[in-house]
Amino acid sequence: MPEYLFYIYVTAIGFCAAGLCTSAWKLVTGRPLKFGLQVDQTGQAILGVLARVLAGPVIVMRNAIKGAVVEGRAPLWLALSTFISTIWSFFSGVVLLEMMFRLQTLI
Numbered sequence: 001m002p003e004y005l006f007y008i009y010v011t012a013i014g015f016c017a018a019g020l021c022t023s024a025w026k027l028v029t030g031r032p033l034k035f036g037l038q039v040d041q042t043g044q045a046i047l048g049v050l051a052r053v054l055a056g057p058v059i060v061m062r063n064a065i066k067g068a069v070v071e072g073r074a075p076l077w078l079a080l081s082t083f084i085s086t087i088w089s090f091f092s093g094v095v096l097l098e099m100m101f102r103l104q105t106l107i
Contacts, residue, residue: 011086014057014093021055035059054092057085 025033033055039045052059064081067073 007090010093010097011090012093013096014089014091015085017092017096018055018058018089021051022058025051025055032062033059057089057092060085060088 022033025031033051035052035056037045037048037052039048060081064078064085068075068078
């Protein structure tokens with residue numbers, strides 16, 4: 001199996017996890033997940049930061065597509081946002097898979 005397929009698989013895992021996190025947030029709170037954080041309690045702030053770190057690629061792409069379609073930004077911004085989202089998804093996927101394998105060895 002070529003190595004690049006593994007990288008694509010890991011990136012897909014990261015982006016799917018970001019999508020699931022974003023959808024779960026909207027299901028629970030009724031609001032879309034944004035980068036702004038305005039909470040009063042420490043527990044909510046920690047949960048909010050973790051959710052935004054995991055869901056970051058989806059937030060970046062949603063904002064980039066909205067900027068390209070609605071605001072008419074240059075296609076370069078969409079390409080750069082796609083690159084950032086892909087790299088972020090890859091690293092999120094690596095962290096998630098590493099956590100899964102570490103937890104599997106504990107059980």
